[in-house]
Amino acid sequence: MPRSYHVYILASKRNGTLYIGVTGNLAARVFAHRSGKGSEFTRKYRTTRLVHIEPYTDVREAIAREKALKKWNRGWKLRLIEEGNPDWDDLFDTLNG
Template sequence: MNQTYHVYILASARNGTLYTGVTGDLAQRMWQHRNGKGAKFASKYGVHRLVHAEAFTNVNDAIAREKAIKKWRRAWKLELIERGNPQWLDLYDRLNG
């Protein structure tokens, strides 16, 4: 079985504070963020709504994408989210469903 890696964006609310990360286990990482065991930044600013995720089979591709997105202007990140999730729904509920 091939490992899947995800680049993800969390938001505190629509157009709120954003956090971009990469993980090899998206469901586990989201649990960590929601239970104060994720990034300190995400915990401090209440950033735990999963609004965007991209899957990769190569960890290096995932890391490169995360680094690229982190350098983007905020407007580009908002556009990326809106393109795939115009309602800013919390995609966490779809992970195990």
């Protein structure tokens, strides 16, 4: 089975502070953020709501996408989230594993 990677966006609340990351184990990484061990930024700004997920099979594509998203302006990021998750639901409970 090929390895999977994910680009993800965490938010503090609807239209709140955003955090963009990439990982090879999404459930574990989001859990780490929620328990205060993910990053200084997520701990400081309480960005723990998983609002956007993009799967990849190639880690280089995932990293390139993460870097590109980080350069986007805020309006584009908010539009991306709302296209796939208009209610800003926490997607953590939809993860299998």
